[in-house]
Amino acid sequence: MIKIRNLEKIYRTEEVETVALNKISIDVKEGEFVAIMGPSGCGKSTLLNILGLLDDPDNGSFLFNNIEVANFNERKRADLRKHNIGFVFQSFNLIDELTVFENVELPLIYTGVKSGDRKKRVEEVLDKMQIMHRRNHYPQQLSGGQQQRVAVARAVVNNPKLILADEPTGNLDSSNGNEVMTLLTDLNEQGTTIIMVTHSEHDARYSHRIIRMLDGQTVLENIMV
């Protein structure tokens, strides 16, 4: 599903040049659950942003479902993103002005799904995430775990092929964190590919494979048994 080769990302200021990704090459197959680990500043989040088509690389190749997307413009990236990729963030990133239902509905609006269908799909997902009873609440009225469940619901409502999770349990206590990891595992078992950046060895154990990074390069891969 994902094939990146010799990918480079360099951040430049007037005086300093920081190599965030240094000719990195990674493959991720459809249905895989991959965790990316490494110390702060090793390039995990940069990699995740490029994989999520939020950022573009300076050099190298990025094949997404065998299509070269490294040089896509903003419009094409947005189009590909909204149909194929769901995001889960450490800080949930729900829109405070929208209710739970409306937050989850938003990706469907951008993909042009009709109102009746939207309602049905949002309710299905909320039900699945066991957050239906909070559908009319605003994010600030929910606990952290509940907010992250809404974020996961929003990430999956469009049935994306890929979910990118950036430290999804970073802001949660262990009980809520486990709940979210279980949700992601369930999704993966249903066929969704998941790439997760994490600092937590505990969370990484939910994945099939751990890619360890240092200074913009992969240094080790662990296959989980």
Added chain:
Amino acid sequence: MLKHYLKIAFRNLAQQKVLSGINIFGLSVGIACFSLFLLYAVHEFSYDRFHTKADRIYRIVEWWEGGEREPGGYAWAYTPVAPAMKRDFPDVEYAIRLKGSDCIVKAADKVFRTSITYADTAFFHVFTFPLIYGNTNTALQQPNQLVITQEKALQYFGTANVVGKTLELKTDSAFVPFTISGVTENIPANSSVKFNLLGSFEHIANDPMVQQSNMNWYMTIGMQAFVQLKPGSRLASEQNRINLFRRKYYPDDYKPKKNPTKEDLIQTSFRLQPIRDIHMNPTIEGGNDPKNIWILITIAGAVLLIACINFTTLAIGRSAGRAKEIGVRKVIGSQRKQLISQFLAESFLLSVLSAATGLMLGSLLLPLFNQLADRKLSFSFSRFPELIWLLIGLIVLVGFLAGSYPALVLSAFKPIEVLKKKVRVGGSNLFTRSLVTLQFVLSIGLIISTVIILQQIAFMRTKNIGLNKENLVMINTEHIGNKRIYPLYKQAIENNAGILGVTASEMGLGAGEGLMGAGYRDFKGELKGVIEYPGDYNYLNTMGMSLIAGRYFNPALASDTTGAVIVNEALVQELLGTTPEKALGTQLLNAKGNRGTKTIIGVARNFNFEDLKQKVRPQFYYRPSAFQPSRIFVRLQAGDPGSKLALLNKTWKKLVPDAPFEYSFVDEKFDNFYKNETRWSNIAGWAGGISIFLACLGLFGLAALAAVNRTKEIGIRKVLGATVTHVAGLLSKDFVKLITVAFAIATPLAWYMMHYWLQAYAWRINITWQVFALTGAFAILLAVATVSVQAIKAAIANPVKALRNE
């Protein structure tokens, strides 16, 4: 999608109550202001369009150009010209002459002063003034028929259906009965042709002056004439045909002259002016300059712009707070154009809400605006259907103007940067600072202009114009056998306590009173206009006008009524080129170059009988032998005029029971010269006040945002020992800098504009630096006071809380 955008927009409005309030209130005030000026402009440009045949109605004007003269026209019509046009041009369907006159009306034993207009019979075939009662075909057929407006019918009879009733009118020496043949709807405010009573031209056809003017193609008697052309006629643009017509009736004007003077070089022609052009064509006497309307619209536009700028700066100011939302939307798949649409939808919603409240506010303010603009306007979409489109256009314009920049800036945020909080967009980028500066440039400029206009008006009102205009009452004695009344009235009142003097004149004084003049030759033989002022023997002394040479008129000398004149300084200087003493005994040269009719017996100090835009023109005073005073002047003792006016009224009622006692104070008549200036100063004052209020409102919001955006910085500074004053100063400093820059820009601009404006006045003030210094200080103080409220609030907040929030 739109529903979603609107939902978000509503929630944002509800969540940010203070900022939304500032935006909606500011935009409402801006829109109210602009819509009132828009209504005024639409009204001014709608003049005379209500006539169903307006496209075929033309006014006959006389056009002068050539020599040293600015090209321009006069709307006076010579009595025989309109009928001759009807005779000579087959394309003229109707020709209508209108002759106005003052009159006294007697109805049900009450007397009123009003005006009557005499018109040719086909009047109602040409102009669209629907009759409520009566028949347009027969209403003006008989010489003693009269059409009356509904307003006058109600005033005189208390009912509108007055057809068949009799009204007695006095335009000369005796009351004449007229039969009312029709009642019209009230004349629309946007009509150039206005009347209270409409009589048949036939009624005055035998008047000696009208008959004389009918024979003399050069004699004007204050008449206007209109023609209605047949459909398809192009006569109005076929100037050659009109020129040939004039050549036929004025052959002498086209004969070559041997030694042409400057006046001979002026070419005169007749032109047909479209009726819809009358109100807004300044090249023809009485027409208004559309430039003034555009100035008003520009002022209103500036106020609206200030309100729009508030929206823009506040939207950018709180963009940091919306960055996360934008980032999330982009991550989820929103494209930039969708975000632009969303932000524009928000500004359009705001624009619609503001327009709704703005129009309500405008309707509430309309009576005040009518007072300011001296109009009777109403928000009537049926009368001005174009208002609907203009207002929709205004909403769209405001939506775009206010929302486009924030939409472009916010939608350009990079999602990763905003989600990682790397973007810091606050209220202090260069664009925002420029906009705030622009707001204050406009506000300070308007305030400086207002102060200077007010100073000039005060100067004109209080300047010693050469006569004592205080405590001087002017009584109208037209159409009441004035020759007989004046001596009786004078005798009856002059020895009463509180009456210091009584005199009379054949002319009034002050605005709207008219002047009489003739051409005289100066010492070089050039023709110069001289104002002739016929007054009683004691006119100059009663008016408080002093002589600098010679003597006043003496009733004991018969020669003083047969050619003795007292001239003013300007006449001595411009016509005689000598000293006042040497001028005594000089005989004036009339236009034909003859002497002997006017001999100077005295020289009076210059007196500004016109407004102070004009220099004092050459003038002389004389006592006609057949004195027909139309105004009596009574000098009252200073103090409460009530009892003295009661005496004047009581005496009048006794002597002249069949005419109303109509008086005015001469100082007010002179003040009326400056009605336009007063109106302008009121409008500029209001606009200046509103604009600085709106600018401060915006500043208030920006200061609040600055305090929020700098919460962490303020917290750290306080932890490190900063005092409340220090923090308040920190936040205020940036804004004060902007106002200072705005003041530096506004000062030369306002000075230049007002210097240019003052050039129109022969008598004017000097612009002083104090005006600028005080306005600048006022603006800065106001800004500091506005910002301080927020700054102090931020400064006294608990720093621990601020840091914890971060």
